[in-house]
Amino acid sequence: MVVIITGASAGIGRALAIELHARGAKLVLSARRLGVLDQLNATLGGAHLAVGADVSQSSGCDRVVQQSIDHFGRIDTLVCNAGYGLLRSVAETTTQEMDQIFRTNVFGTTECIRFAVPHLSKQDPQAGYRGQIMIVSSAAARRGLPYFGAYAATKAAQLSFAEALRVELKPMQIAVTSIHPMQTETDFFTVSEQISARRLPPPGMLAKRQSAESVAAAMVRAMETPKPELWPKRGSHWLLHFAAMFPRIADRFMDRERRAIEISLRRRRAEGK
Numbered sequence: 001m002v003v004i005i006t007g008a009s010a011g012i013g014r015a016l017a018i019e020l021h022a023r024g025a026k027l028v029l030s031a032r033r034l035g036v037l038d039q040l041n042a043t044l045g046g047a048h049l050a051v052g053a054d055v056s057q058s059s060g061c062d063r064v065v066q067q068s069i070d071h072f073g074r075i076d077t078l079v080c081n082a083g084y085g086l087l088r089s090v091a092e093t094t095t096q097e098m099d100q101i102f103r104t105n106v107f108g109t110t111e112c113i114r115f116a117v118p119h120l121s122k123q124d125p126q127a128g129y130r131g132q133i134m135i136v137s138s139a140a141a142r143r144g145l146p147y148f149g150a151y152a153a154t155k156a157a158q159l160s161f162a163e164a165l166r167v168e169l170k171p172m173q174i175a176v177t178s179i180h181p182m183q184t185e186t187d188f189f190t191v192s193e194q195i196s197a198r199r200l201p202p203p204g205m206l207a208k209r210q211s212a213e214s215v216a217a218a219m220v221r222a223m224e225t226p227k228p229e230l231w232p233k234r235g236s237h238w239l240l241h242f243a244a245m246f247p248r249i250a251d252r253f254m255d256r257e258r259r260a261i262e263i264s265l266r267r268r269r270a271e272g273k
């Protein structure tokens with residue numbers, strides 16, 4: 001089984017690579033930090049392919065897919081996982097910030113898919129599928145978050161694309177699965193802080209984070225038996241359904257998060273940080 005993982009240098013992508021390696025998969029490890037990928041590949045025995053690529057550039061997505069085909073001759077699963085968060089209110093987010101986050105999280109997904117589908121659709125089916133596309137969206141796809149509005153919008157866009165693609169690609173026997181993690185222990189929060197030049201408050205009401213390894217293990221199960229959506233955190237699917245049905249109640253919960261973020265931002269401004 002050949003699996004491309006974008007964003008394999010850290011967090012969920014890295015944990016997924018380790019889990020799949022243990023099961024004998026051939027991996028295409030991709031991210032911008034090629035040195036980190038080379039190190040990971042060496043740790044895993046060196047038989048995988050590391051491709052340095054920035055998915056916010058169409059040429060980066062093209063290179064990952066083409067090098068996978070040149071090296072392994074097929075792609076069984078494409079995991080579009082690369083992404084980051086931004087801590088900004090919607091009204092403060094600049095056009096450049098919007099552009100960059102959509103280029104990475106959304107177009108970095110759709111471009112990899114655009115380049116991969118012609119190859120997947122020509123492969124012989126195995127266990128009923130010619131291939132699978134996994135899109136790592138978020139629980140935030142179903143509910144915008146205060147100060148993470150642009151990020152949540154990219155995750156909602158990924159979910160929308162996954163829903164359309166699932167139906168479009170079914171006749172080609174290509175499975176599509178969207179993944180909706182929530183509060184996972186990775187570099188995501190520190191990277192968001194660095195990019196936003198702001199600190200997050202200590203984790204609030206949904207504080208208990210799950211491990212990247214448990215998300216990766218659930219993703220592997222969804223490769224063995226493809227399903228439309230995967231919500232790795234127990235109860236999160238129902239929580240988000242509830243939020244959609246009762247938006248006023250959800251707003252009240254979210255308002256607590258907004259206040260916590262604003263208090264933290266004001267405190268840090270007062271401290272001159």
Ligand SMILES: NC(=O)c1ccc[n+]([C@@H]2O[C@H](COP(=O)([O-])OP(=O)(O)OC[C@H]3O[C@@H](n4cnc5c(N)ncnc54)[C@H](OP(=O)(O)O)[C@@H]3O)[C@@H](O)[C@H]2O)c1
Pocket residue numbers: 006007008009010011012013030031032033034036053054055056081082083084085104136137138139180181182183184185186187188189191
């Ligand atoms: N952690 C959470 O709580 C959580 C919750 C819901 C959804 N998610 C989603 O899960 C996915 C993985 O995030 P994570 O939590 O594992 O965060 P992470 O530890 O920060 O990993 C992010 C990965 O994306 C790569 N990446 C970022 N920008 C890139 C670009 N322009 N081109 C190529 N690769 C890029 C990074 O590698 P380089 O820096 O080397 O390029 C890194 O490997 C993201 O899509 C995120 O939105 C995370």
